[in-house]
Amino acid sequence: MENLWEFGEFSFDTTKNVKFSVAEDLGDCNGIESLCSNFGFFEDDPSQEEELLLSTNQQKYHHQPYLDYEAFDNFNIDMVHFDEQQCPTRILPFCDRKKDNQYYQPSPLTPVEILKNYGKGFKRLSPDEGKILHPVNDFDLVTDNQNESKLSTGDIMKIAGTRFIQSSSSSESISGLILNHPFGFSFSGLSDEEKEDVSLAESLLACAEKVGYQQFQRARNFLPHISSLSSKTGNPVKRVVHYFAEALFQRIDKETGRVSSNNTQKIETLFDPEEVSKDLNPTLIAFFEELPFVKVSMFTCVQALIENLKDAKKIHVIDLEIRKGLHWTILMQALQSRTECPLELLKITAIATGNTYTSKLIVEDTGKKLEDFAQSLNIPFLFDTIIVSNLSHLREDLFKKDSEETVAVYSQFALRSNIQQSDQLETVMKVVRTINPIVMVVAETEANHNSKSFVNRFIEALFYFSALFDCLEDCMKGDEKNRMIIESLYFSYGIRNILAEGVERKSTDVKIDVWRAFFARFGMVETKLSMKSLYQAELVAKRFPCGNSCTFDMNGHCLLVGWKGTPINSVSVWKFI
Template sequence: MAKTSFSFWEYNFCGSWDELSSTSKSSESVDGVNMGKIDKVYGTENWGDAGGIDYGFYQTDSMEEGLLFCEYHQQQKPESYLDYELFDDRRFEIISPTLQTSLEEIAKLDEISSGIQVISESKKKNQQDFSFASLELLKKYDHGRLNGGRIVQPSSDAPYTNLAGQELSTEEIIRIAGARFIQSNCQVVDIASMLNNPFGLSFSNLSDEEAKNVELVELLLASAEKVGQQQFERARRLLNYCDILSSSSGNPVQRVVYYFSEALRERIDLGTGRISSGFGKQSSVLNQEMTILNPATLACHERIPFFQVARFTGIQAIIDNVAGAKRIHVIDLQIRSGAQWAVLMQALVSRHDCLLELLKISAIGTTSKQLIEDTGKRLASFAESMSIPFSFEVVMVPDMLDLKKELFELDAEEAIAIYSEYSLMNLIFVPNRLESVMRVLRNINPRIMVVMEVEANNNSPSFVNRFIEVLFFHGAYFDCIDACMERDDPTRLITELMFHQGIRNIVAKEGEERRIRHVKIDVWRSFFARFGIIETELSTSSLYQASLVLKKFDSGSSCTLDTNEKSLLIGWKGTPINSLSAWKFT
């Protein structure tokens, strides 16, 4: 059967679940495909003036002041591993060239970390080495740095967008601030020419606001350096200036610095014993908030393109792999609102050559059973309005270790698909559970597994690595939020506060308390190889859906779509944000 591309975006994600039962059976042709059209489908989920302050107070001619920041650059080989217990070289038991390379990199971590002290003692001898290593940060985060084939790129592809009369992006501000910070601490005088920076490292080509933003980020970097060196009082003084200049209601740079400053303060308080940890409970509450249908999650997923692009692409990937099946069983690892399955239903109804006998959805949950059941009722009501035979099962387990194949009502005639939307990342901090879940999925042996994850590397055991990575990531994300939502939008503040919870955990916590962990697609690729799970191509139809969805957003011109091997990377002005991949079990 030929693969069909369904124009999912005809379904408006701005409606509400109450309107799902009111549908229109009118149809229209899109690229030659006769489509049913849904009128409404619900979409969800999961700074001030400087005042003449002199910023020079944190600069020093001592090489030691730049060590922590420079440490990051020494480790900037592609990190294709998960820096946690499960992914130690002692725990892997398969032969894989990619994995072997990953494990060798893991083994080098201790050598790199232990070398920092030696470097500090011989800083003059190695000053030039630091200078070049420090450039890796800026090179890595240069514009358009995503690897793979570019599908959609920003409409303005200049390295510094204000050369075309536009303001610098938040990420570009961070890069300039990083270059200035490296220069002031590592005494590198030729960074600008080596990076082809059109501004040099002066403020002569920047607007007043951009210059203040660069200085503000420099303050934040200096604060993070002092925190990493456990010079907490000095860090507090720097953060006091960050507080004066940043705001949760200002421009994107000011907002980012505000939330990162709060996270650094929490790390200081934890390090000095002023407060005790307790993020486990907060993490559960945050996950529940992402499940409940609230205005903040609605606004985030409705107005920011990353979610919709990944969802529609993922749904198309499922359809491509269950084509011709009359009985379809989708296992959702974390269903949240389930709005994507309303879209799937409409797409399946449009298959005129294959009548659907049953669509079954099994939703896995460990908490909030009532919320999951409510989602099932909404989906059942929608399915009834579409005359779709539908079954919804809740698979509740007190612990993911208790998940078993036998808990699912499986039928040999079913075409089974696994759907994971930001689900597996929640298990990285409990690797035994992640392993257990993967073994269960392996035994179920679905036709396809679609995985949507955050494309970021903030799982490093090194504080400075995590800080720099997450700073760039959220710089790009807050830049996107600013383009998609008004600054005084009340739901925007709530949305950013939800991101703040993740920033706090990544920056402030260590060990098992650090529960928010993201890794990039190459890490998942190595991990899945252990279970005989092979990455499969996303069809042309799927990639078409991705580009089609972007066109429906006013901010879509700033988004990028790239491929990394067989996976799709969705980014903002070149910064990867989400990955969407499809996997088959051998």
């Protein structure tokens, strides 16, 4: 029987956020004002668910001019030239964390230690008299100025978690607590709505505890109360609790035999985010346009590629998950502006899996659009596709290589879908190792959703999705339709997947420390992201209306992109020894 308090694989990290640029210097470079069209790069030379399912399944794929890219994301970029004198490199208070040397075995923490770390409050940045911003404590802001400060969804979950641990501990344990939480057992300083939200979140945690103990009927007794107080249309706390309660209902019903796993799997196959996201629909376009994480990661990755390929005349990039290839339109525009090393060839090899006709059409459509886009920029371009039934069939001889080409590998959220299929992940890395690229750029989800412990996965997922729901609340206020579709389809699916067991879990996420241990087996060494790449990340984030809540942290050489301090994505650069 699983014990709620066995947190051996689970920990919350106190995150420090870092300001990379110097005040307004970079923001004013070349008159950059437009979010959609004026990003630049630093050069080295100075109910709606059914509607969405129907529209997704009935998409028609046909060749359209390259200008179709502008219909959903206008990437006409005015290149920013990096001026070392204008934006000097400074020593900033980066947070370099200690690496864990044991693969999949973080140091165990007690619940009190976990919530002590988390209860300190993640750090936000507050301007002072100088140009570099410094961390401040969230809870200090709440306590000092409650009338003007609204608790985030993550804040509510932190308070609920602390109260739950305190109320579940013995009196002896309580007397020895070192949490020193500003709210403690009381609701002092909270609004009526915040008090309701904290109580609701506590009830959800109590329900998860019972599931962890396999006390399924007792857990089920909590759910009607939770469901009555939560809602798809309430504030972000009520919404995230609603979808977690739904997932718990499903988990309990499968465990107790009320619903068979086969029936559940049939329902899940009607909507698979991994497949849907290979193409674009209006909801995904809205997600990319209004939330900063994807663009920040994308532009940072491309900046890293530009720097590592600065001397290459013939460039061959292998894309492990090309989707619609928006990142390559960005790279093309950056390469077009090169003066000292004119480009002779850009070749992109896209790896695709599956034998479905739709998958083939999507990749071919992407290739045609990229070819048109390259032609419009007068860039010599070749596009190649490798389609295998699954990645375990990937081989080096499938790649068309030229000894004069400089090879790089690009992986944007491509590896996470293969964590459950370790043989496929191993094959990919062995092939990449054999090809021996000059650099491999990786963007991944920064979360630990791979624990064997149900409770650990639940808590990690609760705080991760709380940050995402909070972000949608701030960034998509004027787009309720797409926000609801994202939450009710994409996020709901992700929550159910994380809370499922065994083979029912189709994909998962691990943190950068786990990827480090995995990559090290193939002779890969993490290289430092340049200050230019870090500036690029910040530059992109602050072009979003909600960009001030997008936070950054350095974990070793890796950049963590987060929301109000909660890590969401990671960007890292790797080379082979």
